Amino acid sequence: MNQFYPKILLSYLLLALFSCNQSVAETDFVFNGFKQSDVSIFGNVTIESRILTLSNDSTFSIGRALYPSKIVTKEANSSKVLPFSTSFIFAMAPYRDRLPGHGIVFLFVPHTGIDGTTSAQNLGFLNFTNNGNPDNHVFGVEFDVFKNQEFNDINENHVGIDVNSLASEFAHEAGYWPDEKIKYNSDGSLNEESLETLKLNNGRNYQVWIDYVDFNISVTMAPVGMKRPKQPLLDFHLNLSQVFEEEMYVGFTAATGELAQSHKILAWSFSNSNFSIGDGLITQGLPSFELPEDPVYRSKGFIAGMTVSLLFLVVVIAVASWFLIKRNRRMKKEREDMEDWELEYWPHRITYQEIDAATKGFADENVIGIGGNGKVYKGVLAGGSEVAVKRISHQNSEGARQFLAEISSLGRLKQRNLVSLRGWCKKDRGSMFVVYDYMENGSLDKRLFESNDRNMLSFEDRIRILKDVASGVLYLHEGWEAKVLHRDIKASNVLLDRDMNARLGDFGLARMHDHSQVASTTRVVGTVGYLAPEFAKTGRASTQTDVFGYGVLIMEVMCGRRPIEEEGKPPLVDWLWELMSRGELINAFDSRLRTNQDFNEEEALRVLQLGMICASLDAKARPSMRQVVKFFDRNNDIDEYETEDMDAYLLESLRSNTMLSNFSLSLSHGSHPTFDEIREGG
Ligand SMILES: *[C@@H]1O[C@H](CO)[C@@H](O)[C@H](O)[C@H]1NC(C)=O
Ligand SMILES: *[C@@H]1O[C@H](CO)[C@@H](O)[C@H](O)[C@H]1NC(C)=O
Ligand SMILES: *[C@@H]1O[C@H](CO)[C@@H](O)[C@H](O)[C@H]1NC(C)=O
Ligand SMILES: *[C@@H]1O[C@H](CO)[C@@H](O)[C@H](O)[C@H]1NC(C)=O
Ligand SMILES: *[C@@H]1O[C@H](CO)[C@@H](O)[C@H](O)[C@H]1NC(C)=O
Ligand SMILES: *[C@@H]1O[C@H](CO)[C@@H](O)[C@H](O)[C@H]1NC(C)=O
Ligand SMILES: *[C@@H]1O[C@H](CO)[C@@H](O)[C@H](O)[C@H]1NC(C)=O
Secondary structure (H helix, E strand, C coil): CCCHHHHHHHHHHHHHHHHHHHHHHCCEEEEECCCHHHCEEEECCEEECCEEECCCCCCCCEEEEECCCCEECECCCCCCECCEEEEEEEEEECCCCCCCCCEEEEEEECCCCCCCCCCHHHCCCCCCCCCCCHHHCCEEEEEECCCCHHHCCCCCCEEEEEECCCCCCEEEECEECCCCCCCECCCCCECHHHCEECCCCCCCCEEEEEEEECCEEEEEEEECCCCCCCCCCEEEECCCCCCCCCEEEEEEEEECCCCCCEEEEEEEEEECCCCCHHHHCCCCCCCCCCCCCCCHHHCHHHHHHHHHHHHHHHHHHHHHHHHHHHHHHHHHHHHHCCCHHHHHCHHHECCHHHHHHHCCCCCHHHEEEEECCEEEEEEECCCCCEEEEEEECCCCHHHHHHHHHHHHHHCCCCCCCECCEEEEEECCCCCEEEEEECCCCCEHHHHHHCCCCCCCCCHHHHHHHHHHHHHHHHHHHHCCCCEEECCCCCHHHEEECCCCCEEECCCCCCEEECCCCCCCCCCCCCCCCCCCHHHHHHCCCCHHHHHHHHHHHHHHHHHCCCCCCCCCCCCHHHHHHHHHHCCCHHHHCCHHHHHCCCCCHHHHHHHHHHHHHHCCCCHHHCCCHHHHHHHHHHHHCCCCCCHHHHHHHHHHHHHHCCCCHHHHHHHHHCCCHHHHHHHHHC
């Protein structure tokens, strides 16, 4: 009996020990609101109305709240970190008239307390000395609303994964990818434009899910109440074996600096085995911490201001009505003579008398150009500003159509690389005038082909001009409520201002389309030599046909050659492909460029190659204007488009014949059917 008893006790103890081991290894909890006993708190933390508040508006303050006991984070006798899944709801409540800062960190730490941490940008997570030290054994997911250079923060509204350091291993702008609107790039990566950005500290409640399993860490966030998005915001491989100790504390920390906001945790769940533990959080009926709209109407200044302005308004209305009645009577007759569209663009109207005076009665010495449908005059308006006045002949309906196209598109478009419309005038039913800002340096084709060596365009000027035109066309294609097709991009329609900035002009052929709408078949218009083959064939303009024209413009600018010269010479496009196939493209450049100090052959070659890709015969092979603009932007710092790459691409297309079927034809037949076709089409 005496011998028997300890045996039972022993096996009982072993059993207890074993089962105890099992229950210790796993942690599971769900807090929908907090009681004092739910967490251990350090620094300036308060729990009120079941909300865990890690900071209020007091400056340079730290608050930390941890699950009261250490939790097991590794498998017994192994370095393998246990999987975990946690979810919480947080809010960062801003204060009125107060700059907000600094952020919340969900963290694992080996000890309690806030020793070794400082406030402000250190988030109560680490301090200046121990930041980056592998002996810290801390892991955190930061929700940071301040951009710190020292930690390489990406912006002032980001989520980051921190290992022993405030310089995040991985970070992303705060937000989520909506399941139904998520988009991918062609390489399979996420399309950043489909990210729904969330402003961390606008006082809204956000739910966060953090999962760690099989060495993968994922962080997902969404506005509270929304179903968990399938695509995490951050999703990376991360080995925490060296970071975690066998047992760790888990919780939250937050800090204010000179900047302050109230950091709040409303609910929190955690589990090592249940990856749906986040579903246990109650997301309904939570308090809101968003600032109410400014109650301006309460201020004394507002009331006083209102009284005065109301009185003023009454007087103004009385006077204005009297004038309007008088004016209306006078204008009624004039208006009856007008069409609907004219009223729409009423604000741009300039009187004939003004234009007549500006151009000294359309004096011949003021003529600065002759276009297809009339002369262009230089003029000086009464205010002293210089303008160019295009007088459109009224003989044919074509003139009227162009006039309409110009004022209806340019009248509403505003961009620094587009010529700006000053106004318009229609005298009787016949003569029509369009008034633009005057461009000191005239048109690009004059500078390219008619200038002497002294005022020849430098290499730098040419690149800038191409860049300017590209951003102007990009604006037309994508920057406005409707898609605008210019349909006549060419050197004579590019104008240069005093500082040699380029602006695209002449919208006489421009058409507007809804962004979704495909242009319907119309007549072939435009300028021979700049027309995309498919356009010449079908008469259907598209953004790609503009890109083709732009490609030809690049060639023209870089080679100092017109797209189509005298009979017998091959069109510029074909000539370049021929040089290209012989590997002699560098002989194509405008010879005057070589005398230029800033001439950079490599860059010139890349730009010319871009022109050739833009002028691919296959419309699908052409880049978008956005890609073209990007090309020029990158050219300045990162060299993404290596010359070899573009070479390879062009040679490949030459070989594969997809871009070049017509060119090959033209080579084998010794003629140029493509452009002959175009000539006929045009
Ligand atoms: C803000 O927190 C500090 C420190 O905990 C406390 O002394 C102060 O009373 C709090 N202020 C408000 C308005 O609650
Ligand atoms: C708590 O807040 C007070 C100001 O209210 C501040 O002086 C003190 O440093 C704060 N304590 C911590 C640990 O941040
Ligand atoms: C862990 O190792 C200790 C001795 O180092 C051993 O007594 C114990 O049984 C081991 N536990 C498990 C679960 O393997
Ligand atoms: C940072 O914390 C460590 C303890 O981890 C301490 O020794 C050090 O003095 C602190 N440094 C600063 C700048 O507060
Ligand atoms: C972990 O990531 C790898 C590659 O990133 C992936 O193949 C694997 O499915 C992920 N595992 C889990 C559990 O998500
Ligand atoms: C993780 O790190 C530990 C310790 O450095 C190592 O033994 C283990 O192989 C690593 N696991 C993976 C999947 O990288
Ligand atoms: C996992 O957690 C959720 C939310 O608390 C709960 O509804 C579910 O029953 C849990 N599943 C298991 C297997 O415990």
